[in-house]
Amino acid sequence: MVGPKRPQFVLFGSSIVQLSFSNGGWGAILADVYSRKADIVLRGYYGWNSRRALQVLDEVFPKDAASQPSLVIIYFGGNDSMGPHSSGLGPHVPLPEYKENMRKIALHIKVMFDVHANPLSEYQSLSDTTRIIFLSCPPVNEAKVRENTSKYFSELVRTNELCRSYSEACVELCEEMGLKVVDLWTAMQRRDDWLTACFTDGVHLSAEGSKVVAEEILKVLKEAEWEPCFHWKSMPTEYGENSPYDLVAADGKTTINPSEWTFHREIQWD
DSSP, X not given: OOSSOOOEEEEXXXXXXXXXXXXXXXXXXXXXXXXXXXXXXEEEOTTOOHHHHHHHHHHHSOTTOSSOOSEEEEEOOTTTXXXXXXXXXXXXXXXXXXXXXXXXXXXXXXHHHOTTTOOOGGGTTSOSOOEEEEEOOOOOOHHHHHHTOOTTOOSOOOOHHHHHHHHHHHHHHHHHHTOEEEOHHHHHTTSTTHHHHSBSSSSSBOHHHHHHHXXXXXXXXXXOOOSSOOOGGGSOOTTOSOOTTSEEOTTXXXXXXXXXXXXXXXXXXX
């Protein structure tokens, strides 16, 4: 642990999360936007489904941790939504079970972090300020998925229709539980060129696809009526005070504080 202590944002999910620092990914975008404001912690696991997630919840989010995250962004569904394999093996999770698994994940974090969700005394000492954002299942480029089918895999079934149904289930669950959700299936397809621009292999996100994810997450963080606010412009900047050691201004008498500079960003995120 290094200091000073910052708010911690945990990204928890499958490969869409694990790869979120690759190819100009949305995790890397958030890490840049929240530099000197919050620490982005990656807990992504390639190939995982909601069943695997439930197995490790207590390890990833232990209730006896010395400190708890300020925000958890959760994504599972792409692997759950794959068609079932004839052997019974593989990542497929039936839709009703997927929805209940996601509910259990949310309740685990809400119970851990929100004393109002469960007033039992054993939870009274835990933080009640952690927030949750779910990401729903994005679409896929079916033709590109077929092109990239590997001889190492058997009977891979990924369709946009399956993705839609699992995305809708995630959105419905969040509406039921009063949680924030980014409907990636819909958001991604607002782009006319989503099929060609948003993926590296038909499933995983390109830099353009990640821009969609980052924009939608930042929109939620800006609009959410949370206290404290986690919109990046509303959060304090670490060591943001003026210093005589900053670059000297053109007048030769004062210095220029660079702590809020964003000119290096390709996109000036709101």
